[in-house]
Amino acid sequence: ARKCVLSGLWKNELGSNMTISAVNTDGGFTGLYHTAVTATDKHIRVSPLKGSQKPTNQRKQPTFGFTVSWTFSNSMTVFVGQCFMDDKGKETLKTMWLLREEVSSPGADWKATRVGTNIFTRIK
Numbered sequence: 001a002r003k004c005v006l007s008g009l010w011k012n013e014l015g016s017n018m019t020i021s022a023v024n025t026d027g028g029f030t031g032l033y034h035t036a037v038t039a040t041d042k043h044i045r046v047s048p049l050k051g052s053q054k055p056t057n058q059r060k061q062p063t064f065g066f067t068v069s070w071t072f073s074n075s076m077t078v079f080v081g082q083c084f085m086d087d088k089g090k091e092t093l094k095t096m097w098l099l100r101e102e103v104s105s106p107g108a109d110w111k112a113t114r115v116g117t118n119i120f121t122r123i124k
């Protein structure tokens with residue numbers, strides 16, 4: 001199939017894994033994000049994710065967004081990107097993210113959000 005599908009198991013260049021459930025008819029999906037980032041020494045590093053993608057009946061390489069609510073910190077990350085498929089059928093999720101940390105006061109708001117890129121490739 002020439003369609004790039006979000007459901008399944010993915011890993012990013014940090015070594016984090018994410019599992020995305022079946023995408024429902026309105027493009028919604030949920031999943032679990034297992035971070036490789038040792039942000040804290042806590043062992044629980046699986047966090048829930050929720051997102052949506054553009055339907056693939058019209059699109060072959062849909063855009064999507066999802067939010068990870070980290071279970072081990074007061075931070076939140078939103079990812080936005082597109083699902084690409086190369087001519088060999090290999091799928092890649094090219095994303096940018098915003099990581100919002102909880103800060104103690106509005107005066108610290110300026111330093112609360114980080115931005116970056118992540119590339120996810122399919123596992124198995």
Ligand SMILES: O=C1C=CC(=NNc2ccccc2C(=O)O)C=C1
Pocket residue numbers: 012014016035036037039070072073074075077097099116118
């Ligand atoms: O409280 C925190 C601090 C750092 C975090 N880094 N993980 C990420 C941040 C952005 C993109 C990917 C990841 C990842 O874990 O793969 C997560 C929660």
